[in-house]
Each structure stands twice: as C-alpha cells, then as structure tokens.
Amino acid sequence: MIVEQQNFEIKSENIKKAFEDLKVTHPERLRRRLDLSWSNWGFGLERLEDSAARLQKAGIHFIELHGNHYGPDLGYRSTEALEILGDHEIEVAGVCGMFSADNDLSSNRALQRQSAIEYIRRELEFCAAVGATYLLIVPGAVGRPHPYDQSEFDRSVESLQSVADLFEKHGIRAAIEPIRAAEVSLIHTVADAKNYIEAVGHPGIGYINGDVYHMQAEEAHIGEAIIEAGKMLLNLHMADSNRGALGRGSMDLDTIIRSLYLIEHNRSGRYVTPEPLGPGGDPYPAMYGKPNSVLLNEMVIGSVDYFRRREKAVLES
Numbered sequence: 001m002i003v004e005q006q007n008f009e010i011k012s013e014n015i016k017k018a019f020e021d022l023k024v025t026h027p028e029r030l031r032r033r034l035d036l037s038w039s040n041w042g043f044g045l046e047r048l049e050d051s052a053a054r055l056q057k058a059g060i061h062f063i064e065l066h067g068n069h070y071g072p073d074l075g076y077r078s079t080e081a082l083e084i085l086g087d088h089e090i091e092v093a094g095v096c097g098m099f100s101a102d103n104d105l106s107s108n109r110a111l112q113r114q115s116a117i118e119y120i121r122r123e124l125e126f127c128a129a130v131g132a133t134y135l136l137i138v139p140g141a142v143g144r145p146h147p148y149d150q151s152e153f154d155r156s157v158e159s160l161q162s163v164a165d166l167f168e169k170h171g172i173r174a175a176i177e178p179i180r181a182a183e184v185s186l187i188h189t190v191a192d193a194k195n196y197i198e199a200v201g202h203p204g205i206g207y208i209n210g211d212v213y214h215m216q217a218e219e220a221h222i223g224e225a226i227i228e229a230g231k232m233l234l235n236l237h238m239a240d241s242n243r244g245a246l247g248r249g250s251m252d253l254d255t256i257i258r259s260l261y262l263i264e265h266n267r268s269g270r271y272v273t274p275e276p277l278g279p280g281g282d283p284y285p286a287m288y289g290k291p292n293s294v295l296l297n298e299m300v301i302g303s304v305d306y307f308r309r310r311e312k313a314v315l316e317s
Contacts, residue, residue: 019258037093039275041066044289052088062093069122078129094134104141106156108148128170147185167204175209180217188218211237226259239276245299247306
C-alpha cells in the first residue's frame with residue numbers, strides 16, 4: 001500500500017534530497033561546522049562571569065549579549081565585558097536589541113520612537129567597542145500584538161532610516177527579526193522582513209535574524225523559510241517546539257540543519273544561537289528573573305549536545 005506523504009513531509013524530503021546532492025557534488029562546503037552562539041538575556045540577572053563560565057564549559061565560543069543599554073548609565077561596560085569574555089575564550093557574535101513599548105520604532109508617540117532611536121545609537125557604540133558583528137532589530141514592540149493604527153509600518157521604517165547611516169559608520173549589520181503575531185503587531189515572516197528591508201532602502205540595513213519558534217507559528221515550512229532568507233540570514237535563534245531546550249520537543253532539527261548548510265550558513269560570521277525562553281506571549285520578563293544555575297546548566301549543555309549530535313548524524317548519514 002502506498003501512503004501519500006503529508007505536505008510538510010514532501011517539502012522536508014525535497015530539502016533532504018538537495019542536501020544529499022550537495023554532499024556528493026560539493027563536499028568541501030560541508031567541512032566547516034555551524035558556529036554555535038548563545039543569547040544570554042534569558043539568563044536573567046545572572047552575572048556575566050557566571051554566564052561565560054557556563055558557555056565555555058558547554059564548548060560555546062560566541063555569545064549574543066543582552067542589549068541592556070536602556071539609558072546612558074545602564075548596561076554592560078565594554079572594557080569589563082571584553083575582559084570577562086576573553087577570560088573564557090568567548091567572542092561577541094552580536095547584540096540582542098530589546099524593543100518594548102518604551103522604545104518602539106513604530107510607536108504613535110514621538111517620545112517612544114525617539115527612545116528607540118537613542119537606544120540604537122547606544123547599542124551601536126557598544127557593538128563596535130566589543131567587536132560584535134550585528135545588532136538585532138525588532139520593528140515593533142515585543143509584547144504588543146495589537147497595532148496602533150495603519151501607519152506603524154511607515155513610522156518604523158522612518159525611525160530606522162534616521163539611524164541607518166550609523167550601522168555603516170560602526171561596521172555593524174542590522175538583523176531584522178520577524179516575530180510571531182502573538183507577540184508583535186508587524187513583521188511576522190521572512191517575506192515581511194524582506195519587504196521591510198526594501199522599504200528602509202539603505203545598504204546598512206540588509207540582514208535577517210530568524211527564530212525557529214516564531215517560524216513554527218508563521219511560516220508554511222521552517223526549512224523553506226530558511227532557504228528563502230538565504231544569505232540575508234545572519235543569525236538563527238533556536239528553541240524546540242515548546243520553546244524549551246533543544247531535544248525537549250518535536251522540532252525537526254535535521255531539516256533545519258540541512259537547510260542551513262544549503263545556504264552556506266556554516267561560513268564565518270553566521271551563527272546558530274539557542275534562545276529557549278518558554279512559551280509565554282511576552283518573554284521580556286525573563287531578563288529580570290533570578291537565575292537557577294542548575295537548570296540553566298542543564299538547558300545549555302543539553303541543547304548544545306543535542307544540536308551537535310543531530311548535526312553529526314545529518315552530515316555522516
């Protein structure tokens with residue numbers, strides 16, 4: 001009896017075939033492994049020293065730092081951060097820009113838009129000082145799923161245009177992140193992000209930060225969305241289907257890994273960055289949580305081990 005495949009299975013099988021063809025025709029493109037980073041803002045109020053020690057123990061050599069410069073007197077100090085990370089052989093991949101209602105590029109209140117612009121200026125200076133390659137940008141406030149009005153896209157574009165030159169000045173790439181509709185009011189898919197980048201229309205704004213948890217909700221197929229993003233994909237946030245540690249849910253990690261290799265995401269300057277935050281509608285309260293070092297150790301080490309085992313299985317099968 002012939003059993004017809006489900007639509008997502010057909011898409012996954014097509015990606016697998018393309019990957020197997022790549023293994024035969026261009027094996028040299030598979031020699032370099034994907035670079036794993038980790039987004040540390042989900043560690044809450046933990047000291048950077050403790051976070052860095054955990055990542056080093058797990059074999060992670062890159063970090064996506066919490067963009068915590070919410071005011072001139074707040075956030076990491078570049079010299080101190082570099083010293084701590086250097087002691088643990090960790091480099092800064094990028095900075096996770098945090099955009100709430102208080103600093104919303106799309107807000108209908110000028111004060112919040114100005115706050116977002118000034119926040120980006122501070123983070124770009126910090127990015128340059130610590131050697132980060134990208135700053136993650138969210139076009140609207142996280143935790144605000146309902147639109148202000150029909151003009152928020154235009155306001156967001158205008159706000160980002162006002163600081164676009166600074167990305168080129170500091171040599172930092174803007175990575176636009178699509179987020180599920182349960183958390184933000186605009187820019188939910190890779191196609192949305194491309195449209196937004198085109199609307200900004202500036203060479204300093206040209207990359208995408210993907211997130212498989214959001215893709216799971218908004219894209220027809222995660223693997224196809226990764227391939228659609230192509231070389232615009234700078235970083236990919238990872239969590240399992242339940243937004244927990246990798247290996248604790250039903251996410252098709254093998255297809256994701258194959259898709260990443262197909263777009264040559266295993267080259268230098270591209271990152272895979274776990275960010276397991278739990279399934280709530282507004283994840284930002286996690287940044288103020290009291291850390292449970294035992295659970296965080298298990299989450300990080302388990303995620304890294306599972307990802308590397310799946311990567312090895314995909315490459316050696």
